[in-house]
Amino acid sequence: MEEKFAHPELRTPENLVYKRTDFLVDRPLSYCPGCGHGVVHRMLMEVVEDKGIGSITIGISPVGCSVLAYDFLNVDMLGAAHGRAPALATAIKRLWPNRYVFTYQGDGDLAAIGTAETIHACNRGENFTIIFINNGIYGMTGGQMAPTTLPGMRTSTCPYGRDVGIMGHPMKITELIAQLPGTYYVTRQAVHTPAAVRKTKKALRKAIDCQDLGKGIGFVEVVSNCNSGWKMTPVQANQWMEEHMFPKYPLGDIKVDGELVK
């Protein structure tokens, strides 16, 4: 196909300003068009590349859409049983303290079935990084209600909207674990705009750098769209996320250098 506004003369190595990092495996991502998982994968791998820790990084993938993260992230990876990634990460980091260890988990994985593992790993002050993708729903299994589902939000298991009287309130697990002395850096970010993506990358770097200090968990929540589960286009889903998710899950740092800032 001929490109109308192409400038092949500009496409030289010295003019290159951005390309997909080689720490992402060269294969198509399995995620739906517009899903935030891909951006978080890329930012995480850029941090690994920038920090030069590719050969000494071990990631744990969850159960959920990102179960396949081990196919995409070009570092050593293990898959955990649903919700158990922090338990596996605890063992790995304790046995290999000079490795950089992270878990990558959805809200169903981290805040429903894995709540105990999450809270206790944070409370023990383990020295690994937790990356938490909050899309307010179980994406992989077809859009069921998660602990993070908003009041009134429709899902396949609350088709008339989440009724907090019967189904309980959305759980802000990030604010919860920030209260624990074992967490050192806790933040909530997003990846739907260029500015948000840049901030997420900085947050991921800070959370991985925590492992150099050995003072506890670095925890990065990323509020992201599940446009398939929400039954919207990706662009609509990002807008809906700004209007509905962010008021409940406000972006920004919650705990920095072991001190609550919010």
Added chain:
Amino acid sequence: MAKIKGDIVVNIERCKGCEVCIASCPFSTISMSEEVNSKGYHFAIKVNDDCTGCSNCALVCPDGVITVYRAKVTV
């Protein structure tokens, strides 16, 4: 006069036509193709010559399919 000029290369076969990149471009340089790739997705194309190589589109692209170039040119 020196001017910053940019260019993007879209990996057409990997683009999923999500349109997230469109709004991220400060110069409305990106739109969707009329034709589709082998997976059936419309893909991102340049529709003007105003790209400065700011990389916004490449940053937000969930599939990381955009490569960005930037150079100072004299006009």
